[in-house]
Amino acid sequence: MPLGNVVEVHDLAKSFGDVRAVDGVSFSVRRGEIYGLLGPNGAGKTTTIRMTIGIVTPDRGEAYIMGYNVHKEPVKARSFIGVVPEISNPYVDLTVWENLMLVGEIYCVPKRIRVKRAKNLLKMLKIYEARNRKAKVLSKGMRRRLLLAMALMGDPDILFLDEPTSGLDVISARMIRSLLLELKEQGKTIILTTHNIDEAGMLCDRVAIMNRGKVIARGTPEELKIRFGEYARILLCFDREIDAKLIRKHFDSYEVIVQGRRLAIICRSKDLRDVLEQIVQVTNEYSLSIEELRASGLNFEDIFVRLVEGLG
Amino acid sequence: MRFEEIRQFLYRIWVLCLKDMKLYYFKGPTIVMGILMPLFVWLAFVAGRGFSFTESLPALITLASFFVSSSITPIVMPWEARQKSLEMLLSKPVTIYIVLLGTALASSIFGIFISSVLVTIGLLLNVIPRDLISLALGIAVSSLCYSFMGLVFSAIPSDVPADAVMLSSAVRLPLIFVSGIFIPVHSLPHYVKPLAFISPLTYFSDLIKNAYGYSSLLSPSIDVIALLLLTIIFAALALAANKRTLTRRL
Numbered sequence: 001m002p003l004g005n006v007v008e009v010h011d012l013a014k015s016f017g018d019v020r021a022v023d024g025v026s027f028s029v030r031r032g033e034i035y036g037l038l039g040p041n042g043a044g045k046t047t048t049i050r051m052t053i054g055i056v057t058p059d060r061g062e063a064y065i066m067g068y069n070v071h072k073e074p075v076k077a078r079s080f081i082g083v084v085p086e087i088s089n090p091y092v093d094l095t096v097w098e099n100l101m102l103v104g105e106i107y108c109v110p111k112r113i114r115v116k117r118a119k120n121l122l123k124m125l126k127i128y129e130a131r132n133r134k135a136k137v138l139s140k141g142m143r144r145r146l147l148l149a150m151a152l153m154g155d156p157d158i159l160f161l162d163e164p165t166s167g168l169d170v171i172s173a174r175m176i177r178s179l180l181l182e183l184k185e186q187g188k189t190i191i192l193t194t195h196n197i198d199e200a201g202m203l204c205d206r207v208a209i210m211n212r213g214k215v216i217a218r219g220t221p222e223e224l225k226i227r228f229g230e231y232a233r234i235l236l237c238f239d240r241e242i243d244a245k246l247i248r249k250h251f252d253s254y255e256v257i258v259q260g261r262r263l264a265i266i267c268r269s270k271d272l273r274d275v276l277e278q279i280v281q282v283t284n285e286y287s288l289s290i291e292e293l294r295a296s297g298l299n300f301e302d303i304f305v306r307l308v309e310g311l312g
Numbered sequence: 313m314r315f316e317e318i319r320q321f322l323y324r325i326w327v328l329c330l331k332d333m334k335l336y337y338f339k340g341p342t343i344v345m346g347i348l349m350p351l352f353v354w355l356a357f358v359a360g361r362g363f364s365f366t367e368s369l370p371a372l373i374t375l376a377s378f379f380v381s382s383s384i385t386p387i388v389m390p391w392e393a394r395q396k397s398l399e400m401l402l403s404k405p406v407t408i409y410i411v412l413l414g415t416a417l418a419s420s421i422f423g424i425f426i427s428s429v430l431v432t433i434g435l436l437l438n439v440i441p442r443d444l445i446s447l448a449l450g451i452a453v454s455s456l457c458y459s460f461m462g463l464v465f466s467a468i469p470s471d472v473p474a475d476a477v478m479l480s481s482a483v484r485l486p487l488i489f490v491s492g493i494f495i496p497v498h499s500l501p502h503y504v505k506p507l508a509f510i511s512p513l514t515y516f517s518d519l520i521k522n523a524y525g526y527s528s529l530l531s532p533s534i535d536v537i538a539l540l541l542l543t544i545i546f547a548a549l550a551l552a553a554n555k556r557t558l559t560r561r562l
Contacts, residue, residue: 055402056559075321075405083403089396093335105327106404108320147400154405 012061036204045193082151086162092136107154141172237292328414350375381423385462423455460546467553
């Protein structure tokens with residue numbers, strides 16, 4: 001394993017019946033970085049994570065955590081990691097405190113440290129007051145925070161998070177994001193899957209974009225933006241609602257998004273002049289007034305969509 | 313494995329055993345059912361047939377140990393899969409084997425506890441076993457054997473606990489009738505006899521009859537060896553089958 005890589009994944013593949021969920025995925029994660037696995041639903045992100053942490057056996061390929069093969073030495077490999085699976089629960093009939101103690105015991109953390117660490121984590125995640133409540137009465141956001149606390153009970157070097165903010169309200173999601181950045185500051189390595197592109201752009205040092213079980217692009221969000229630097233995005237806001245069909249007819253060789261009074265056009269930078277001329281033509285033809293016009297490079301979401309839809 | 317790894321392996325089994333005991337076993341309703349269910353089956357056989365308590369206590373202990381140790385194990389895995397806590401647990405430094413061994417240990421301890429309550433009631437009513445060591449060994453080994461037997465049924469690739477309960481009941485209930493608890497093995501029809509010899513209940517029933525001074529079919533040592541062999545077979549089956557169905561369960 002190259003120096004500095006704490007997770008190495010080589011050629012992982014898994015099929016469920018006739019469905020090939022993951023097909024030859026490889027990636028490596030450096031110590032202290034936040035690595036994002038991005039992709040639409042069904043891209044194979046969760047299966048990849050499950051194989052990487054060793055709870056699903058791959059049809060082929062290998063995964064290493066801190067140099068340990070997760071399928072040959074699962075206990076050793078997992079003693080370095082904390083995991084928050086996407087769809088998972090704490091033990092709902094145990095209290096918040098009992099759940100944390102249970103996980104601390106599984107990680108063989110001595111009692112004195114266990115108690116201290118649990119208190120700190122509960123305070124940091126703002127669920128200390130709920131420590132004597134059974135997990136079944138917690139809200140979704142609090143349950144997610146408890147799962148994160150449980151993942152941190154073993155003071156892991158590497159944290160795996162599968163859709164960490166999925167289904168959470170804005171406040172809880174923001175809290176988890178800032179906590180992840182704090183954990184990165186502390187030197188933890190974080191691997192997260194998400195289909196929230198803004199979140200990935202905000203948090204990740206590097207990303208791998210998955211679609212249909214394969215990695216279709218990888219790099220830093222900035223590198224991907226540069227790769228798509230030849231593209232421009234024009235945003236317009238008219239004085240009244242526009243007919244999507246008519247507009248699409250005028251811009252049929254470009255990617256167009258119409259929403260009420262708003263129009264977004266994605267085109268190559270070299271075509272910018274033509275597009276602007278056409279905008280003027282459309283404006284005159286339908287007696288529209290432009291209230292707002294902005295041109296910029298592609299954002300991360302545009303890049304993601306182009307990659308997943310095979311437009312890049 | 314080094315000493316520290318073995319210690320951690322055993323400690324994790326114990327931690328998960330305590331978790332299962334807390335979540336599934338040492339709760340009022342489970343304890344009451346653990347005593348009531350075998351009690352009702354026992355009453356159905358002995359009521360009105362002129363058996364004294366002394367004569368029928370071995371049958372009651374056999375039934376209690378069997379029902380209690382094999383009732384909860386089939387549902388733990390499907391239940392935890394349904395509750396979505398299984399994936400959370402398996403992402404910690406444990407393997408499916410550690411999880412299953414913890415479950416089997418919890419179930420065995422519960423079986424030993426309920427059987428011990430019945431033995432104690434017997435002692436209070438002056439029903440004294442002749443061979444306490446055989447009795448204790450038999451209760452311990454058979455409880456473990458029944459726990460692993462229950463875990464075999466838990467491998468059903470479903471997260472509906474009722475599916476596992478149905479399957480286990482379909483196998484466990486007929487065993488009561490072919491294992492010499494109420495009808496001696498030599499009185500069974502010849503086509504049923506082979507079943508008696510692959511049933512762990514037969515050996516435990518025989519062992520416990522011997523321990524209380526009644527006539528038995530085999531020597532206690534053969535009963536214990538047979539129970540140990542069946543324990544190993546059920547344990548191997550349970551571990552392999554549950555590992556095989558794990559991916560479909562998550």
